[in-house]
Amino acid sequence: MNALPDSDIATVYVVAHDPAENDTLCAQLTDVGLRARGFTRAAAFLASERSAGPACVVLDADLDTPGGGLLLQDALTDLQDPIPVVLITDRADVTTSVRGMKAGAVDYLTKPMPEGVLLSAVGAALALDRQRLGRERASTDVIERAQRLSQREREVMALVAAGRMNKHIADELGISEVTVKIHRGNAMRKMEARSFADLVIMAHKLGMTSPALYHGGIGRNRRELA
Structure with a gap:
């Protein structure tokens, strides 16, 4: 139909x-x-x-x-x-x-x-x-907004939603905390998140909260994207 x-x-x-x-x-x-x-x-x-x-x-x-x-x-x-x-x-x-x-x-x-x-x-x-x-x-x-994100912004968003602190995200991605904050801010703006909690809810809807997603997929190109 x-x-x-x-x-x-x-x-x-x-x-x-x-x-x-x-x-x-x-x-x-x-x-x-x-x-x-x-x-x-x-x-x-x-x-x-x-x-x-x-x-x-x-x-x-x-x-x-x-x-x-x-x-x-x-x-x-x-x-x-x-x-x-x-x-x-x-x-x-x-x-x-x-x-x-x-x-x-x-x-x-x-x-x-x-x-x-x-x-x-x-x-x-x-x-x-x-x-x-x-x-x-x-x-x-939410899906359409997520398509605006860069690969690095997706990585940061997924790790933030999985409960990682900025320092730990920086260590995992091999970038500075300042860069993490920039990517996190960009993700919030592009996702039109009104708050950090709103961003986390969107990440859950997108299935972006599992560390396995980062290790198995979105993090595999970290060197090219740093």
Whole structure:
């Protein structure tokens, strides 16, 4: 499923085999400013292109397909698709609800659902997806900033984050403490770190805190970079 260039307007995908029910649910969602797209078949949803903003699926657990809607939920898990799922059903089935919730459903609603209950569940699902997207964007930003670092700045950042003092870093790299401080300052500026703790957190996100990384990789060219 390819992401389309899009805004951050939330999209709710409704997957229910009854076209009339599908239309009703989509209308309820669009009435509150959400974008809604309906599907009557699981395969059509899986083959569809996704918007780039936050999203969730309102999935009929009684979907008219072998295994019902839970089979689609399992397929999303197998595809490592993180989109949150709200399950809806015509019957209160404890076994189905337990299975769906264990598989990660945000909620399990029994029809007919008051509109407020559906919107509350959808709101919770979209909030989860917004949080996920925020984490992904933050990680991407950190990676892009790290690409600005020189090899020596990466070395210093990794060793600082591993708990090394400036003097020890200077000894390991064969440079002066003053040079260590310069590289450390450059790393903080390029990483846009607001504090030393912020720099360490970024290093952890990048996996730059292991001394083995320094000894096995980033430190191997120390003589050329001194």
